[in-house]
Amino acid sequence: xxxxxxxxxxxxxxxxxxxxxxxxxxxxxxxxxxxxxxxxxxxxxxxxxxxxxxxxxxxxxxxxxxxxxxxxxxxxxxxxxxxxxxxxxxxxxxxxxxxxxxxxxxxxxxxxxxxxxxxxxxxxxxxxxxxxxxxxxxxxxxxxxxxxxxxxxxxxxxxxxxxxxxxxxxxxxxxxxxxxxxxxxxxxxxxxxxxxxxxxxxxxxxxxxxxxxxxxxxxxxxxxxxxxxxxxxxxxxxxxxxxxxxxxxxxxxxxxxxxxxxxxxxxxxxxxxxxxxxxxxxxxxxxxxxxxxxxxxxxxxxxxxxxxxxxxxxxxxxxxxxxxxxxxxxxxxxxxxxx
Amino acid sequence: xxxxxxxxxxxxxxxxxxxxxxxxxxxxxxxxxxxxxxxxxxxxxxxxxxxxxxxxxxxxxxxxxxxxxxxxxxxxxxxxxxxxxxxxxxxxxxxxxxxxxxxxxxxxxxxxxxxxxxxxxxxxxxxxxxxxxxxxxxxxxxxxxxxxxxxxxxxxxxxxxxxxxxxxxxxxxxxxxxxxxxxxxxxx
Numbered sequence: 020x021x022x023x024x025x026x027x028x029x030x031x032x033x034x035x036x037x038x039x040x041x042x043x044x045x046x047x048x049x050x051x052x053x054x055x056x057x058x059x060x061x062x063x064x065x066x067x068x069x070x071x072x073x074x075x076x077x078x079x080x081x082x083x084x085x086x087x088x089x090x091x092x093x094x095x096x097x098x099x100x101x102x103x104x105x106x107x108x109x110x111x112x113x114x115x116x117x118x119x120x121x122x123x124x125x126x127x128x129x130x131x132x133x134x135x136x137x138x139x140x141x142x143x144x145x146x147x148x149x150x151x152x153x154x155x156x157x158x159x160x161x162x163x164x165x166x167x168x169x170x171x172x173x174x175x176x177x178x179x180x181x182x183x184x185x186x187x188x189x190x191x192x193x194x195x196x197x198x199x200x201x202x203x204x205x206x207x208x209x210x211x212x213x214x215x216x217x218x219x220x221x222x223x224x225x226x227x228x229x230x231x232x233x234x235x236x237x238x239x240x241x242x243x244x245x246x247x248x249x250x251x252x253x254x255x256x257x258x259x260x261x262x263x264x265x266x267x268x269x270x271x272x273x274x275x276x277x278x279x280x281x282x283x284x285x286x287x288x289x290x291x292x293x294x295x296x297x298x299x300x301x302x303x304x305x306x307x308x309x310x311x312x313x314x315x316x317x318x319x320x321x322x323x324x325x326x327x328x329x330x331x332x333x334x335x336x337x338x339x340x341x342x343x344x345x346x347x348x349x350x351x352x353x354x355x356x357x358x
Numbered sequence: 359x360x361x362x363x364x365x366x367x368x369x370x371x372x373x374x375x376x377x378x379x380x381x382x383x384x385x386x387x388x389x390x391x392x393x394x395x396x397x398x399x400x401x402x403x404x405x406x407x408x409x410x411x412x413x414x415x416x417x418x419x420x421x422x423x424x425x426x427x428x429x430x431x432x433x434x435x436x437x438x439x440x441x442x443x444x445x446x447x448x449x450x451x452x453x454x455x456x457x458x459x460x461x462x463x464x465x466x467x468x469x470x471x472x473x474x475x476x477x478x479x480x481x482x483x484x485x486x487x488x489x490x491x492x493x494x495x496x497x498x499x500x501x502x503x504x505x506x507x508x509x510x511x512x513x514x515x516x517x518x519x520x521x522x523x524x525x526x527x528x529x530x531x532x533x534x535x536x537x538x539x540x541x542x543x544x545x546x
Contacts, residue, residue: 082470106472113470117463121397130389134471136379178467 032059035185035218036081041090043076050076051242053090058186058235061216063208065229065250065345068239069353074222075114077239078188081220082111095185107135110179112172114190114222120164124155124174127163128181135182142181149177153207169200176207186218187211193225201225205232230345238352245352250345257348265306267321269328270337273300279333286327288320300336382473386481391488394451400489403447407440408496414439415500429508436504437497437518444493444522445529451486452533457540483534490526494519 034057041054051073058064068074079085081092083102092099095108119127125146132142150156153173158166163174172192179187189208193201205228212219223229229236229250236253238246246253271279276294279302283292288307295301306320321340328335341347394400418424418432427435459465468478498515505511 084466084469103472106470109470111467111470113463113466115463116467119393119462119464121393130385131467131471133380133385134382134468134473136472138378139380 032061034058035060035095036092036220038077038081038092039090041077041080041087041092043073043080043085043087049242051080051087054239054244056237056244056247058218058220060185060218061212062234063212063219063221063232065233065236066220066222066239067224067226067229067236067349071241072239072353073242074239075190076242078111078113078190078220078222082106082109082188107182108185110182110184110187110217112175112179112187112189112192114194116171116175118163118166118171118174120162122163123160124150124163124166124177125159127174128177131178131181145181146177149180152180152210153177154203169196169204172196172200172204173207176204176211180211180215180217183215184217186220188220188222190222191224192221193223193228201228208232226346226349227344236345238349240353246348254345254348257351265320266341267304267306267324268295268301268337268339268341269304269324269335270299270301271328271333271335275333276300276302278331279328282327282331282333283324286324289324303341382477383481383484386468386473386478387484388481390455390482390485394485394488399454400451400492403450403489404492404496407443407447407493410443411436411440411497411500415503418504429504429506430510432504433501433508433510433514436501437514437522440493440497440500441518441522441525444490445525447489447493448486448526448530449533451489452483452530453537453540455482455486455534456537458537479534483530486530486534487526490522494522 036058038057039055041051042049043051054073054077056064066074066077076085080087081094083099083105087099094105097104097108099105122130125143128146128149129139129142132145133139137145147156147159150159153176155170155173155177158170163171166174176187176189176192179189192208193204196204208219208221209232211217221229221233233250235248236246236250237244238253246257248256269279269283280292280294283289283302283304290305290307291303293303293305295303304324321338325335325338414436418427418436424432456465459468469475497518501511501514501518505514
């Protein structure tokens, strides 16, 4: 016999997290105005927004730590009216999570494994596998107090996976990590989604990394969703408005910067050429705004610029239309909040 | 068909809770007990308690006026003091139960588990209460010295155990209630 819960699993990419019209206020201030989105199994959803946009409130509601005023959500088909059952199906790494310093990594995972209803032997077996997965097997018997920040984030992720969750919520998991630590942790997040077929909700301010790692994105601003969809869709939808600003970036070798600058400054329709960072060799070009059919004309201009550089035998190491990155989309959509 | 069966099997395995699983209250109790006694907090408080009792017994025995108090009165006076200190220690440990964890940011991960909230409270309460049996055992030799062979010792120990248990339960509970409603450990 198949009950409702199991029937959800028959779809190869079922929606494992569905939020509909979630609202929450703190006194007169509305923190969330009808949050609606969904997440499919095995996909990573970037949850973005400036400070105070409602990200933490959303995460606290979806992890059953807070009740919404109105609205409903389901996790793996279980409704928000069953918080205990939802907690069995989710894993959470809260921002600034504290760790018991006197426990070893193994003891920590063993304790939480047992709290989720595993026997001691099952919990130990699972803990050892998780420690291996997050690359901490060699420090399994070291006290957590002796772990580096990156290792603590890893043990936090292992704890979030201790119940084989269908959805994992990671709130700023890369906060305070060095670039290598950030890259390794994001790779781990990708592995979790792909290998375990787990849905991941990832809150972060590292937009470039989010763009590379996430499949879908939800951008919140002042408690409202301002963009939602796959990363490519969101960028594409917003890009046209931003391209009309007519700016682009070109990267050339540092020793060719002067030649490139001289060449580009003599070209028509280029208002200014300014170095973005001398070391990286990036130049920012601001173009004269086109009058009609702006997007087409902008593309023609881009081609002319590239052709000129190629003819002058200046190597082009990179080329970006401003507005073509998630960061540009984010800044455009949350402009009011940032001001 | 086989694929469908496999998918269902994975789903069921994911949500399986073992019937032989250890009860939550016992897990929390054991962990709190380790934190309290191995972590050193309870040990330090009991050491202070022990020194206080030692000081009181010394005064009762060697102070010219207090040493004239009959053993019966001295024993009950000492028992009252021992219970008062144990109640205070219970209050302090109870007050740390939730707000202390909140301050250390470890409470959220506990509340994010499906563990029954009542069982978490019971586990924490029993660990905080564990200070009383230790305090009671430590007080026995001091009371023995003050009793000087008087028959008052046995009834005093009996009534001390009964009243002390009730009072320490009450005070530890009050400490935990305050801790539960306090946003930080400083408040509680």
